[in-house]
Amino acid sequence: METMTSSPGIPGEHGASVDSPETRRYHRLLRRIGLADMLLGLVLMGVILVADWTSTFRNFALRVAGDHHSLALFVYTSILLLLTKAFSLGLDYYSFLIEHRYHLSNQRLRSWTWDQFKGFVLMFFFGQMLVQLMYLLIRWQPHWWWVTAWALFMALSVILAHLAPVLLFPLFFRFRALDDEDLAARLTRLSENAGAKVRGVYEWMLSEKTKKANAALMGLGRTRRVVISDTLLATCNHDEIEAVLAHELGHHVYRHMLKGIAVQSVITFFGFWCLKEAIRWAEFGWQRYAQYDFANLPLMILVATAISVLLMPVLNAYSRFNERQADMYAWKSLGTVVPFCAAMEKLAAQNLSEREPSRVVEILFHSHPPTGRRVKAALAWAATQH
Numbered sequence: 001m002e003t004m005t006s007s008p009g010i011p012g013e014h015g016a017s018v019d020s021p022e023t024r025r026y027h028r029l030l031r032r033i034g035l036a037d038m039l040l041g042l043v044l045m046g047v048i049l050v051a052d053w054t055s056t057f058r059n060f061a062l063r064v065a066g067d068h069h070s071l072a073l074f075v076y077t078s079i080l081l082l083l084t085k086a087f088s089l090g091l092d093y094y095s096f097l098i099e100h101r102y103h104l105s106n107q108r109l110r111s112w113t114w115d116q117f118k119g120f121v122l123m124f125f126f127g128q129m130l131v132q133l134m135y136l137l138i139r140w141q142p143h144w145w146w147v148t149a150w151a152l153f154m155a156l157s158v159i160l161a162h163l164a165p166v167l168l169f170p171l172f173f174r175f176r177a178l179d180d181e182d183l184a185a186r187l188t189r190l191s192e193n194a195g196a197k198v199r200g201v202y203e204w205m206l207s208e209k210t211k212k213a214n215a216a217l218m219g220l221g222r223t224r225r226v227v228i229s230d231t232l233l234a235t236c237n238h239d240e241i242e243a244v245l246a247h248e249l250g251h252h253v254y255r256h257m258l259k260g261i262a263v264q265s266v267i268t269f270f271g272f273w274c275l276k277e278a279i280r281w282a283e284f285g286w287q288r289y290a291q292y293d294f295a296n297l298p299l300m301i302l303v304a305t306a307i308s309v310l311l312m313p314v315l316n317a318y319s320r321f322n323e324r325q326a327d328m329y330a331w332k333s334l335g336t337v338v339p340f341c342a343a344m345e346k347l348a349a350q351n352l353s354e355r356e357p358s359r360v361v362e363i364l365f366h367s368h369p370p371t372g373r374r375v376k377a378a379l380a381w382a383a384t385q386h
């Protein structure tokens, strides 16, 4: 999904050029949690491999399942998924506490626990499906399994992009059609001027969970829609909301969702090739696990995680490029940057966003340009329009 705001943000003073110490602390904490979570995952898989617990788990799974290969794989994968969740649960809970400490959350522990459970069930389902598919292919096509796996993975991604707004997001949030005729008419006018058609505008009931505001373009084809949070509708006036909608429309007009899928397909092709090389090395170089032996799964997870961490700055740069493009679309289609800048400032305050993070932090972690830069770019563009 193409969202309006970068991950989490800040309540600073309106127009303040520097972020408050509170904002900086909040973001430092978030980055540390993210880093710790990633390291924990890598270390866990590393230990399972190096200490060869993976063979222990595999032998246990084979004892439980007997000759039934896919059942053994299911048992083995379940152990890995449960272990991973058990290890990351502490950090997940800490994040929940942090959101409350900075007065950004409206969510009760009970609702959070239920969300965690649903998230785990989803991950369990998709994880098991992917793993079963991969090892089936490794047995059928020892040389070319990774190409078929990549093609199926991409097909699944496209299907999920279609289904996400109608199947996945509603598991965690409520949505309803935006019943503001003036706003709906404005969006229709904007999109008609662009020669584009968005299927609908929905109100995203975010206030049940958080005080933060957001807007996004979701779905593909018939499920394509703009969603806008009730928290944003409550803070911004109609002109500002129109600027936010224009930005989301920019993502639609520039086909950012499709381009994103194309970029993802190139990256995952490389990723699956790396997985193939890794398990070949585990068989011949390390002389540890045959390619079809699912005890090599932690190695695949390790490689996949390392690749996604290393590529994150590249993907973030690509995302920031798309965001700048959508911003410019909003200014051009409205012919003014005033409501856009006002909305940006309000969102930054509401979300405790870092308006001016260091350049390094921006490059490494931000999927969106920081508010300070977005506003500056808008004003610079406006200055060239006279």
Ligand SMILES: [Zn+2]
Residues within 6 Å of the ligand: 002, 003, 004, 005, 247, 248, 251, 323, 326
């Ligand atoms: Zn955006």
